[in-house]
Amino acid sequence: MKPEARYIVFQCADSFGRMSPTPYYESIDLVDAFHPQTILAYGMNGSDLPVGHGAPIGLRVERQLGYKHAKFIMRIDAVANLANIGRGKGGYWEDVGLYDWYAGI
Numbered sequence: 001m002k003p004e005a006r007y008i009v010f011q012c013a014d015s016f017g018r019m020s021p022t023p024y025y026e027s028i029d030l031v032d033a034f035h036p037q038t039i040l041a042y043g044m045n046g047s048d049l050p051v052g053h054g055a056p057i058g059l060r061v062e063r064q065l066g067y068k069h070a071k072f073i074m075r076i077d078a079v080a081n082l083a084n085i086g087r088g089k090g091g092y093w094e095d096v097g098l099y100d101w102y103a104g105i
Helices: none
Strands: 007-015 023-029 038-041 059-062 075-080
Touching: none
Parallel strands: none
Antiparallel strands: 007 023, 007 075, 038 059
C-alpha cells in the first residue's frame, strides 16, 4: 500500500438495476480497515463463502452500520481520497444523499 493511502474502497458486483446501473461501492478508513473486528471473508464454516453471504468476498465492519458491510466484492483499492469514487462521498448510499459516510455504532 502506498504511504498516501487513507481509505479502502470496495467495488461490488451487484447494482440497483433501474434505480442505478452503477455497481455498488463502499469505503472505510484505515482505522476501521485494520481494526481487529473488521472481517474480509472469503470462506465460512470451512467452505467458500456462499453467495447468500456475499461471495466471492464479503466485508463486515462490526463497528459500523450494515450498509458499510459490502457483499459480492470484486475489487479492493487503497486510495488517498474519495473525490474520484462515485460522486465523491465514498459510497453508493452516501452519494445518493441518504446516509452519512461514517456509520459508527
